[in-house]
Structures are given as structure tokens and as C-alpha cells.
Amino acid sequence: MESIGATALRQTTFLSPLPSPPLPSNDVSSLSHFSPFLFSSRKHSAALSLKLQKQLRIGDNNVRATNWAKCSATLSDTSSETSTLADIDWDNLGFGFLPTDYMYVMKCARGESFSGGELRRYGNIEMSPAAGILNYGQGLFEGLKAYRTQDGNIVLFRPNENALRMRTGAERMCMAAPTVEQFLEAVKETVLANERWIPPTGKGSLYVRPLLMGSGSVLGIAPAPEYTFLIYASPVGNYFKEGLAPINLVIETDFHRASPGGTGGVKTIGNYAAVLKAHTAAKAKGYSDVLYLDCVHKKYLEEVSSCNVFVVKDNVITTPAIKGTILPGITRKSIIDIARSLGFEVVEQLVSVDELLSADEVFCTGTAVVVSPVGSITHMDKRTSFGDGKVGRVAQQLYTELTRLQMGIAEDKMDWLVKLK
Numbered sequence: 001m002e003s004i005g006a007t008a009l010r011q012t013t014f015l016s017p018l019p020s021p022p023l024p025s026n027d028v029s030s031l032s033h034f035s036p037f038l039f040s041s042r043k044h045s046a047a048l049s050l051k052l053q054k055q056l057r058i059g060d061n062n063v064r065a066t067n068w069a070k071c072s073a074t075l076s077d078t079s080s081e082t083s084t085l086a087d088i089d090w091d092n093l094g095f096g097f098l099p100t101d102y103m104y105v106m107k108c109a110r111g112e113s114f115s116g117g118e119l120r121r122y123g124n125i126e127m128s129p130a131a132g133i134l135n136y137g138q139g140l141f142e143g144l145k146a147y148r149t150q151d152g153n154i155v156l157f158r159p160n161e162n163a164l165r166m167r168t169g170a171e172r173m174c175m176a177a178p179t180v181e182q183f184l185e186a187v188k189e190t191v192l193a194n195e196r197w198i199p200p201t202g203k204g205s206l207y208v209r210p211l212l213m214g215s216g217s218v219l220g221i222a223p224a225p226e227y228t229f230l231i232y233a234s235p236v237g238n239y240f241k242e243g244l245a246p247i248n249l250v251i252e253t254d255f256h257r258a259s260p261g262g263t264g265g266v267k268t269i270g271n272y273a274a275v276l277k278a279h280t281a282a283k284a285k286g287y288s289d290v291l292y293l294d295c296v297h298k299k300y301l302e303e304v305s306s307c308n309v310f311v312v313k314d315n316v317i318t319t320p321a322i323k324g325t326i327l328p329g330i331t332r333k334s335i336i337d338i339a340r341s342l343g344f345e346v347v348e349q350l351v352s353v354d355e356l357l358s359a360d361e362v363f364c365t366g367t368a369v370v371v372s373p374v375g376s377i378t379h380m381d382k383r384t385s386f387g388d389g390k391v392g393r394v395a396q397q398l399y400t401e402l403t404r405l406q407m408g409i410a411e412d413k414m415d416w417l418v419k420l421k
């Protein structure tokens, strides 16, 4: 029997002059050594077993760096591949990385404009060891979701907001950025090329991850001379294993996520590396995530590692105001509008730990977490519980409104959905 890798190699056009790596054997255990796109070949991808898919949930450091990602993909490849739903266990999607078929790549030199973007087979990329992103963290990312609606459409939720946020971040990080139109077009192409990885309605979504990287070489500290815009995608289910069940947060008092004048308000990669220590320690103690405080007074709420926070007291919903240290979440902005449309008073202002701990209800919002009720908050070893382990009334109402809209069940009165099909 011919190995999957061998077949895929023959279907692939290599652009790089580097020698090809050895062919994999038929042994399934060897498959994880090869670039993930190899398993997405037309002939074999639809038949990939769940066992194999699980093996493919591997960190990039387990994948041998190859030049194989430099293969070209055409739209005719794409259309023949997207018709069948991928063969994975759609009922048990978590928030782990699962490689899909295609990624989008576009480059530009510093001071010039992006052009010539194209879909390529998903795979590893080559980069100079002196690249700005590797040495000086000159990088941004975005995160948005594509949903399959009940009536068979594929929709994106407010993708223009992600495009604008990436442009704001790029300005802060001295990077070239794609235009809003280029961003939207690239997202659409990536989603449609990976259509078979969009979960059935109600089972999850296709998480779309645009990256902007200083890919040119620099030695002294300076903006990179070249930028790469890349989009990949992965099917996802719930971010927290709890799903809509309440999560348990711990307030971090030693480490801070951001500082005034810093980069907390943009989605730059370093913000996430900076929270890993606190996040890992909290997880090890059984908490779902960390709630950060402002670094000046050390008493006002900022946000959670990857989501914004809201408190509810006597029918008034309050969330920390955006003043440069907090990421302006698109879900946050949407929830504020939805809550106001439902008659709630929503206030954006400083929220102290005392106000938080005396709230009736607390919840978090974000693309990944959607609306996530908070069941307890631990501060200085003292645990305060909310809602007797049940989902709060306001969080439930807002979750329902938002997800009905995203899945095309409720009328899109705010014109937030972009239909791709």
C-alpha cells in the first residue's frame, strides 16, 4: 500500500529548490513528522480518520520544518475539495489547533502596499532567523469566526472590525497593514477554501486567525523591511471546557498584562507571551483563567487573558472603559449594543475589585469565549461565588441573543453578518 505522504508528494508542486525530505512510511506513528498539509490531499483528506486527526493536533515544534509549504494551490483544487464535510468528530470539538487545507499569504515591503495575495496549501513557512517578528516581537494577530447558518449560508461576524483593529495595531507597531478590503477578501477566500472544515450549525465554528508579521531581516532595533500577512483557520468548539457553565477566575496581584502607554490596547503577540506565567500558574491551581488589574492603582479591573469582563448590579451592566491598556473587544462592543437594545443600562468606567466582588453577576466576552458566565472569583485566597453555580440571567440572555444572531437564527438588524454563500 502506498503511504499517504507519498501520494500527496506527487500531487504537490514544489517551488523551493531545497531537496525534498524523505518519504514517510506507512506507519501512522510517523505521520506527525510531516507538514500537516500533506494529509489534506484531495484523494485522502475526506477519509482522514478521527485517530489521524487527533495525531495532527500537534504543536509546530513537533513538525519538521520543511519547504513543503511552498506548494501552490489553485482555486480549482479548492472547489473540488470543499464539497464534503471533513471526517472528524464534530461533537467533541474543543479549542485545540486542527490544521485545515489552505492558508492565505500576502507580502509587502516597508513603505509599500500589500498586493498579490494568494491561497496556498496549509503548511510551515520559511523565515529569516533575523526576522523582525522573531527578534523584536513585531507581530499582530486577529481572531474571528465563520459560522454555518441553519439556512445553509456561511457567515462572518463583523470581520471589518477585525480589519480595522489590525490596522490600528499595525500603526502602533510600525508595521505595514492590508487595507480593510484586502483583509476581508483574504478572510473570505480562506474560509471558502476551507469550507469543509466549518462545523455543522450549532457544533462550533471555523476560527480564522489572521497574522501580520515583520518578516524581513533586521539586526539593530528597527521596523522590519518586509511584512507578511497570513491567514490560517481551524475548526473550534468551546474555548473553556466548561462551555456555557460558569468559569472560575483568579485575580492576579503580582503580574500585570499592560501598562499605560504600552501595547495592551492592540493585539500584539508579546501581550500574550507576557501572561503565560500567570495563566499557567492559575491553570495549575484549577482556575479557568486570570483576571488582571491595572498596574498603577492595582485595584481596577482590566481584562482576562483573552476576553473582556462585565459586572451586573441591580440591572446595570458595567465594564472597564477602554483607555489603551485593555483590548477593545469586538464581542464587548457588540454585547454593549445588544444589552442597550434590550433595555439595559450599560456603563463604561473604572470598575474596582470591591465593586466586582459585590456584583450580582459577572461574565466575560470574546470571539473565542463568546459570553462566558463567571461562577467564582478568588482574590488574595478568598473565593467569592456568583449565581450558585448557575448561569446568570443577564449572561444567559446576552449569550442567547448574540449566538442566535451569529447563527442566522435572529434577524441581523445591526447588519453585522457578512454572508459568504
Ligand SMILES: Cc1ncc(COP(=O)(O)O)c(C=O)c1O
Residues within 6 Å of the ligand: 143, 303, 304, 305, 306, 307, 308, 327, 328, 329, 330, 331, 332, 365, 366, 367, 368
Ligand atoms: C486580551 C483580549 N481581550 C479581549 C478579547 C476579546 O476580543 P474580541 O471580542 O474581539 O474577540 C481578546 C480576544 O481577541 C483578547 O485577546
